[in-house]
Amino acid sequence: MTAAAxxxxxxxxxxxxxxxxxxxxQARVVEHVIAGGDALVLMPTGAGKSLCYQVPSLVRPGVxxxxxxxxxxxxxxxxxxxxxxxxxxxxxxxxxxxxxxxVERDFLAGELDLLYLAPERLRVPSTLSLLDRGQIxxxxxxxxxxxxxxxxxxxxxxxxxxxxxxxxPDVPRIALTATATDATHAEIAERLDLGxxxxxxxxxxxxxxxxxxxxxxxPRAQLLQLLRDEHPGEAGIVYCLSRRSVEQTATxxxxxxxxxxxxxxxxxxxxxxxNQARFLREDGLVMVATIAFxxxxxxxxxxxxxHLDLPKSVEGYYQETGRAGRDGLPSTAWxxxxxxxxxxxxxxxxxxxxxxxxxxRLAQHLDAMLALCETVSCRRVQxxxxxxxxxxxxxxxxxxxxxxxxxxxxxxxxxxxSTVYRLDRERGQRFGAGQVVDVLLGKRTAKVEQHAHHELxxxxxxxxxxxxxxxxxVRQLLAQGLLAVEGAYQVFVLTEASRPVLAGxxxxxxxxxxxxxxxxxxRGGRGAAAAVDLPAGAxxxxxxxxxxxxxxxxxxxxxxxxxxxxxxxxxxxxxxPGSLPELGTISGIGEGKLAKYGDxxxxxxxxx
Ligand code: ADP
Ligand code: ZN
Numbered sequence: 001m002t003a004a005a006x007x008x009x010x011x012x013x014x015x016x017x018x019x020x021x022x023x024x025x026q027a028r029v030v031e032h033v034i035a036g037g038d039a040l041v042l043m044p045t046g047a048g049k050s051l052c053y054q055v056p057s058l059v060r061p062g063v064x065x066x067x068x069x070x071x072x073x074x075x076x077x078x079x080x081x082x083x084x085x086x087x088x089x090x091x092x093x094x095x096x097x098x099x100x101x102x103v104e105r106d107f108l109a110g111e112l113d114l115l116y117l118a119p120e121r122l123r124v125p126s127t128l129s130l131l132d133r134g135q136i137x138x139x140x141x142x143x144x145x146x147x148x149x150x151x152x153x154x155x156x157x158x159x160x161x162x163x164x165x166x167x168x169p170d171v172p173r174i175a176l177t178a179t180a181t182d183a184t185h186a187e188i189a190e191r192l193d194l195g196x197x198x199x200x201x202x203x204x205x206x207x208x209x210x211x212x213x214x215x216x217x218x219p220r221a222q223l224l225q226l227l228r229d230e231h232p233g234e235a236g237i238v239y240c241l242s243r244r245s246v247e248q249t250a251t252x253x254x255x256x257x258x259x260x261x262x263x264x265x266x267x268x269x270x271x272x273x274x275n276q277a278r279f280l281r282e283d284g285l286v287m288v289a290t291i292a293f294x295x296x297x298x299x300x301x302x303x304x305x306x307h308l309d310l311p312k313s314v315e316g317y318y319q320e321t322g323r324a325g326r327d328g329l330p331s332t333a334w335x336x337x338x339x340x341x342x343x344x345x346x347x348x349x350x351x352x353x354x355x356x357x358x359x360x361r362l363a364q365h366l367d368a369m370l371a372l373c374e375t376v377s378c379r380r381v382q383x384x385x386x387x388x389x390x391x392x393x394x395x396x397x398x399x400x401x402x403x404x405x406x407x408x409x410x411x412x413x414x415x416x417x418s419t420v421y422r423l424d425r426e427r428g429q430r431f432g433a434g435q436v437v438d439v440l441l442g443k444r445t446a447k448v449e450q451h452a453h454h455e456l457x458x459x460x461x462x463x464x465x466x467x468x469x470x471x472x473x474v475r476q477l478l479a480q481g482l483l484a485v486e487g488a489y490q491v492f493v494l495t496e497a498s499r500p501v502l503a504g505x506x507x508x509x510x511x512x513x514x515x516x517x518x519x520x521x522x523r524g525g526r527g528a529a530a531a532v533d534l535p536a537g538a539x540x541x542x543x544x545x546x547x548x549x550x551x552x553x554x555x556x557x558x559x560x561x562x563x564x565x566x567x568x569x570x571x572x573x574x575x576x577p578g579s580l581p582e583l584g585t586i587s588g589i590g591e592g593k594l595a596k597y598g599d600x601x602x603x604x605x606x607x608x
Contacts, residue, residue, distance in 0.1 A: 018590035038197035046326035053140035062135030070296035085592025090116035119157035144175035216338030241309035263289035300327035310341035313365035409510030430491035542573035
């Protein structure tokens with residue numbers, strides 16, 4: 001950074017935010033924007049995108065205008081800035097005219113540092129004329145992937161953002177997103193006219209997240225084990241595909257003593273708002289949700305993200321799992337996946353509306369997701385490769401920790417395929433996985449006898465594997481495209497690719513499903529995770545600080561992390577500062593928080 005830009009930016013970083021240094025690409029972006037340049041920033045969740053526009057907003061004269069689709073979170077964002085001593089406000093549809101007028105007055109009087117704006121506000125002429133009358137430091141376009149029509153979060157109002165540049169050609173713009181594929185990147189640059197901007201694409205690795213994909217056995221029991229053994233009393237998100245399974249899972253978890261809440265688009269808006277607010281404010285809640293939940297949730301201490309159903313794409317999966325561990329502390333991304341998931345997703349694609357090209361795109365997304373599930377090499381290497389980034393085996397995913405064995409599944413595959421072939425020839429009757437496995441195992445069920453399948457030459461030829469193992473073989477053949485699902489009744493048919501396998505011309509390598517899931521950390525009671533690695537003696541102090549934080553947050557009606565992050569409390573518990581100036585040297589404590597909370601922290605430390 002040049003001296004001219006670095007000094008005031010660093011001064012703001014230290015004084016206001018209480019941090020010593022910029023991270024990664026932040027310095028480059030901050031310098032560029034302070035100097036009046038445009039930027040397009042692609043960084044994963046938790047990398048620190050907010051500072052990229054907040055610091056320049058405080059350094060440049062005028063107000064930083066932040067366009068964000070996350071109306072429900074604006075109040076929290078403003079609260080978090082207020083706790084830092086930054087003057088912030090927002091304008092959106094949840095306010096009454098009086099509230100809006102007050103914010104507008106502050107804006108015009110130059111009494112705001114940051115103004116959050118819902119994109120639809122820009123359609124209102126009075127908003128544009130308001131902006132004309134004030135001084136704008138910069139425009140920040142948050143969640144910029146919402147401008148990409150082919151992305152998964154397209155918002156029509158975002159298309160109007162291209163006009164900002166025409167109306168205010170001298171105001172720098174910075175667009176930010178955690179979505180990473182080349183296609184989305186290119187579309188954002190084009191639609192927002194950021195071709196000439198500084199493009200910063202950070203590494204998308206999230207090293208503190210442990211990625212694990214387990215064969216689905218008894219999903220509820222597996223989930224409960226994860227929650228109880230590894231994340232007791234900790235906050236997390238459980239994703240389910242359907243609204244019904246969200247409701248059922250949340251209810252069931254509650255009966256098991258887990259503090260769980262449901263969230264899906266079918267719930268009343270007020271219920272959704274309440275559940276979201278509780279998840280953000282209270283410690284250790286589990287949110288069971290469809291993918292309608294999560295964008296922009298910047299709760300730093302989400303310790304796990306669990307998927308009970310197979311995500312439709314790697315991009316979606318990475319976004320969802322990325323909500324874990326924004327604070328950089330160890331977190332888990334866990335997915336349970338089984339044969340029924342593959343069958344169901346293939347079927348949904350077959351039945352989906354849209355042209356052939358659309359269905360093909362869906363199938364490509366699913367294939368990439370399945371390849372990730374079935375890989376025998378590092379999950380992270382494969383994830384990052386999907387985003388065009390090369391990496392080395394990570395040592396922090398299930399395949400690195402417990403490398404899966406492979407086996408020559410050629411004969412097993414041939415047995416499955418020829419059974420499918422024989423069942424397929426039955427006139428008018430078609431069969432799914434259950435019948436295939438029953439025939440292979442030689443089970444004389446009613447359905448087998450009814451169709452005289454015990455007379456087939458393949459009946460009972462598969463006694464060498466168990467039922468679960470055969471289902472694993474069938475699942476992998478489906479994932480590899482050696483077997484297909486057809487029509488509305490989940491029936492199996494052969495594909496072009498089946499032929500060389502049946503003819504013995506092509507070997508099939510299969511993954512041996514692990515008997516036990518990989519687990520690296522086993523923990524004690526509540527709060528143990530956050531206290532992990534603390535020096536002896538610091539853990540009880542940390543717990544006392546957490547209790548103080550919970551009470552303070554409740555009193556002020558803000559989420560606990562708005563007061564202090566876990567990382568800050570850990571450092572306080574370790575360093576044990578004895579005075580306000582000493583406390584001010586802790587990372588995450590700037591002038592504002594020192595003034596607001598310093599005495600409370602010192603008093604808590606003094607109670608021995
Ligand atoms: P993103 O928006 O990219 O997901 P955030 O802006 O929420 O990430 O930042 C993630 C966390 O990292 C926040 O707790 C933030 O305070 C912290 N952080 C960001 N930049 C720095 C820095 N330079 N030094 C220390 N902590 C930082
Ligand atoms: Zn790995």
